[in-house]
Amino acid sequence: MMTHNTRTSALASDRTACEAAIAGLRNSLDTAERSTTPFRHWTLSDVLPQEACEALVAWEPEGSAVAGDTGGRRETRNGSRVFVEPEARARDPRLDVLAHMFDSPEGRAAVEALCGTKLDHTALRLELSLDTDGFWLEPHTDIGAKKLTLLIPLSIHDDAEQWGTDLMNAEGKTVVRSSGRFNTGTLFVPGDDTWHGFQKRPINGLRRGLIVNFVDSSWRATQELAFGPAALK
Numbered sequence: 001m002m003t004h005n006t007r008t009s010a011l012a013s014d015r016t017a018c019e020a021a022i023a024g025l026r027n028s029l030d031t032a033e034r035s036t037t038p039f040r041h042w043t044l045s046d047v048l049p050q051e052a053c054e055a056l057v058a059w060e061p062e063g064s065a066v067a068g069d070t071g072g073r074r075e076t077r078n079g080s081r082v083f084v085e086p087e088a089r090a091r092d093p094r095l096d097v098l099a100h101m102f103d104s105p106e107g108r109a110a111v112e113a114l115c116g117t118k119l120d121h122t123a124l125r126l127e128l129s130l131d132t133d134g135f136w137l138e139p140h141t142d143i144g145a146k147k148l149t150l151l152i153p154l155s156i157h158d159d160a161e162q163w164g165t166d167l168m169n170a171e172g173k174t175v176v177r178s179s180g181r182f183n184t185g186t187l188f189v190p191g192d193d194t195w196h197g198f199q200k201r202p203i204n205g206l207r208r209g210l211i212v213n214f215v216d217s218s219w220r221a222t223q224e225l226a227f228g229p230a231a232l233k
Contacts, residue, residue, distance in 0.1 A: 014093060021049045021101035026110045032187070038167055038175035039193045042114060044185035047152050048098065048210070053183055055094035056128060056154050056210060066206070068134035072197075083224045084126035099126060099226040102212060111148065117189045122147050122214040124226040131207035136200035139172040142190035145219045149194075150187040150212035153180045157205035168195040180207075 024046065032042040048056075064080040074081065089096040101107055103124045112119055142149050151165050163180035172195065178186040188194050215225075222228060 014097060017049075017051070017093075017097045018100050018104070021052070021097050022104050022106045024049055025101050025107050028185070029110045029114045032114060035176070038169050038195070039188065039191070041167065041178075041186055041188040041194075043179065044150075044187060046183055047150070047185040048183055049101070051094045052098040052101075053154060055092050055098070057156065057208065059128060061128070061130070065128075066130045066132055068132045070135065070137075072136055072138035074129075074137070078221075081224075082128040082130070084128070084226055085224060086226075086228055089226065099124060102126070103227060111187075115148070115187070115189050117148060119147065119214050122216055123219065123222075125211075125213040125215050125219070125224055126226050127211040127213075127224070129207070129209045129211055131198075131203060131209075133203045134200075135198065135203060135207065137198035139168050139195045139197045141192065141194050141196075142213075143192065143194075144190075145215045146190050146213045147216055148187070148212075148214040149190055150185050151178070152185045152210040152212065153182060154208045154210060155180060155206065156182065156208075159202075159204050160207070162201070163203060163207045165196050166199050168197060170195060172197070174199055 028044045028047050032044045034040070034042050059082075061082045062080075065082045067077050067080070070076045084095050084099055089099055108119045111117075153160065153164060155163055160182065161180045164178035165186055166174040167176040167178060169175055170193070219225070
């Protein structure tokens with residue numbers, strides 16, 4: 001079985017693109033703005049390389065992947081959700097570079113240095129979210145198997161900057177609305193106080209985004225992982 005170290009040391013077929021992507025991620029993390037309201041989180045700029053953004057914007061999955069009202073929970077549509085998993089990486093080298101960027105030792109170390117968290121024995125999970133009018137997300141905290149959350153808006157519509165994630169207090173009231181600006185990022189380490197969601201409001205177009213998580217070995221849906229279950233070893 002391929003180990004995490006040998007897999008990430010190989011990186012993707014285009015080593016130059018991987019190195020440039022990793023450098024870009026490190027710069028985004030190095031220049032992140034820290035806030036403690038309503039909980040500790042960081043705002044990033046220019047998170048993803050241009051080629052990865054183009055691939056994610058051009059990706060048009062089956063219609064069932066586009067969700068309106070999900071009852072406030074993404075898992076109600078588990079069978080239709082879209083991930084950058086091994087098949088997607090093999091199909092598009094730009095997505096392969098994206099996954100290696102986050103999963104590389106350098107990328108992981110930069111995240112750990114910023115947040116003071118440890119990503120040992122975690123696996124990378126990359127979800128392409130596609131939300132339409134009627135969508136809302138109930139307040140939740142991501143605690144449990146998720147050890148890191150990074151939300152990256154990728155919408156190209158005029159109103160998209162208003163479609164950021166709502167950062168909430170324990171009562172479910174929005175305290176801060178993160179930016180919905182293209183290729184920004186909201187990063188946090190899940191904890192008891194990291195309440196967030198999406199207050200229902202008009203979505204005049206497609207709310208597209210990338211949800212980045214590192215998950216521990218208790219994560220059961222291993223088919224969602226960028227490098228499969230071997231990443232948990």
